[in-house]
Amino acid sequence: MGKKQKYIFVTGGVLSGVGKGVTAASIGALLQAKGATVSVQKCDPYLNVDAGLLNPREHGECFVTRDGAETDLDLGHYERFLDIELTQKSATLAGRLLFNLIADERAGKFGGQTVQLVPHLTQSIQEAILKSSQDSNSDVHIVEIGGTVGDYEGLSFIEAIREFSQRNGRDHCLFVHVVYVPFIGTSKEFKTKPAQNALNDLRGFGIVPDAVVVRSDDPAPISVARKISLFGGIPEENVLLMPNADTIYRVPMIIEKSGLNKLVSDFTGFQNKANLSAWEKIMRQQSSKPKTKVVVGLVAKYIDNEDTYMSVVEALKAAAWHEKTGLEIRWINAETATKKDFKAVDALLVPGGFGKRGIEGKIDAARYALDNNVPYLGLCLGLQVAVIAAARKAGLVDANSTEFEPKTKHDVVYIMNGQAGKESTGGTLRLGDYPAKLTAGSLLAKTYGKTDIVERHRHRYEVNQKYLAEIEKGGLIVSGYSPDGKLVEFVEAPKNTYFVATQAHPEFKSRPTKPHPLFVGLIKASLVKK
Numbered sequence: 001m002g003k004k005q006k007y008i009f010v011t012g013g014v015l016s017g018v019g020k021g022v023t024a025a026s027i028g029a030l031l032q033a034k035g036a037t038v039s040v041q042k043c044d045p046y047l048n049v050d051a052g053l054l055n056p057r058e059h060g061e062c063f064v065t066r067d068g069a070e071t072d073l074d075l076g077h078y079e080r081f082l083d084i085e086l087t088q089k090s091a092t093l094a095g096r097l098l099f100n101l102i103a104d105e106r107a108g109k110f111g112g113q114t115v116q117l118v119p120h121l122t123q124s125i126q127e128a129i130l131k132s133s134q135d136s137n138s139d140v141h142i143v144e145i146g147g148t149v150g151d152y153e154g155l156s157f158i159e160a161i162r163e164f165s166q167r168n169g170r171d172h173c174l175f176v177h178v179v180y181v182p183f184i185g186t187s188k189e190f191k192t193k194p195a196q197n198a199l200n201d202l203r204g205f206g207i208v209p210d211a212v213v214v215r216s217d218d219p220a221p222i223s224v225a226r227k228i229s230l231f232g233g234i235p236e237e238n239v240l241l242m243p244n245a246d247t248i249y250r251v252p253m254i255i256e257k258s259g260l261n262k263l264v265s266d267f268t269g270f271q272n273k274a275n276l277s278a279w280e281k282i283m284r285q286q287s288s289k290p291k292t293k294v295v296v297g298l299v300a301k302y303i304d305n306e307d308t309y310m311s312v313v314e315a316l317k318a319a320a321w322h323e324k325t326g327l328e329i330r331w332i333n334a335e336t337a338t339k340k341d342f343k344a345v346d347a348l349l350v351p352g353g354f355g356k357r358g359i360e361g362k363i364d365a366a367r368y369a370l371d372n373n374v375p376y377l378g379l380c381l382g383l384q385v386a387v388i389a390a391a392r393k394a395g396l397v398d399a400n401s402t403e404f405e406p407k408t409k410h411d412v413v414y415i416m417n418g419q420a421g422k423e424s425t426g427g428t429l430r431l432g433d434y435p436a437k438l439t440a441g442s443l444l445a446k447t448y449g450k451t452d453i454v455e456r457h458r459h460r461y462e463v464n465q466k467y468l469a470e471i472e473k474g475g476l477i478v479s480g481y482s483p484d485g486k487l488v489e490f491v492e493a494p495k496n497t498y499f500v501a502t503q504a505h506p507e508f509k510s511r512p513t514k515p516h517p518l519f520v521g522l523i524k525a526s527l528v529k530k
């Protein structure tokens, strides 16, 4: 038996998407800053098995862990706030658990019993929480429950964490409920009724939270906290008013200055003062008034939901803070992009993506950067469009990827070995960490500061090495392969100042305090040109 771990459960009421993930991650960051080891887990009541097939426009980015789990973007927050690498064990979806339960039923493992949400699904949720926490052997395991309390599909999860606290001891479990308080413009008041109802809902399921985080767009008066305290039965010092912050990385410090600091310190036993200097440094960088500003054009098709490119945006911000420059991300709609849009920015970035829509705009962006020595960073699809642009420049005017033009004569990007027929199926892409070898002396090796690297992946197509001569003629050389030489992992334009692209997703490994070298390289190259 390992040590007795402490559990913090974060649930939400009123609305989803109001910052449960950031709250959970920030409580974790605060505890880490007090010396605790922290692990995290997101439980999602969806009947999906993973987040791989979810529409990014609705759900935001699909975050990929080192072991290749396709997860909710909240795992990205956890990795960035806690600077840890998570695995499949931190992503628990109802669909995955049910899938296994039904397989067990078919295998005759239930010995004639009826299989039910309670106790079977609730039991497997508790086992998943126990396994995730015990494997990490952390001091504190934080569990965020997706959705809002009262959602039909989430009921088994709420029941499961209630039972979990009964089994493991209520004093080993802390419940934090995140609610939202709307401001009604016509009467000029904050309305606490939905939050009160959300607390009643949670109580109705047998959980009285220890703390409530009250989210609002603008600062709410103390009377709001008093009301929620009184009607929710929670001590006022454990009700934290949390209006939108200028940056999410301020939240650990806001929590540290609130009554929740004492609550989590007493609960975990980590009483010492938190060392938040790394976060304070980011705040200083963020609020300083830099003399320079870099405008990065992000050429994308989901420009109405920034969450779709969350890790890319965070990686750019981290690199700009590191270089002490201002940053403006200008969204360029790949479907309507013109040279004028490309000309108006200091650097171009083409992020990952799937499907044909907007693809010509992305190829044009890569071509523009290649021809005009504009700093360029291509991520996964961003490498593939760069290769297509170079092949077209070399004279293969119909060069394409078979993903977008299945019958193209010049398939400079084509489906990876063993992937044919798996299009649109779940969990079948090339996923997670893979090593690559960079050419010594290349710009990429210099940018990384080494030649052996490991990055996370999520793709089905690859560069067709039959066309390397044409691609080179068009201005791009391969500067990194998989160790067996079979897959092109990195390309760069030797004639340009900074034109680099990778088949991987380096954005997932960037941290606010440790920006990724490829993003730093992009910002640096853009500053040099100023």
Ligand code: GLN
Residues within 6 Å of the ligand: 351, 352, 353, 354, 355, 379, 380, 381, 382, 403, 458, 459, 460, 461, 462
């Ligand atoms: N659609 C491309 C592929 O499957 C690129 C994927 C990505 O950008 N993540 O290979």
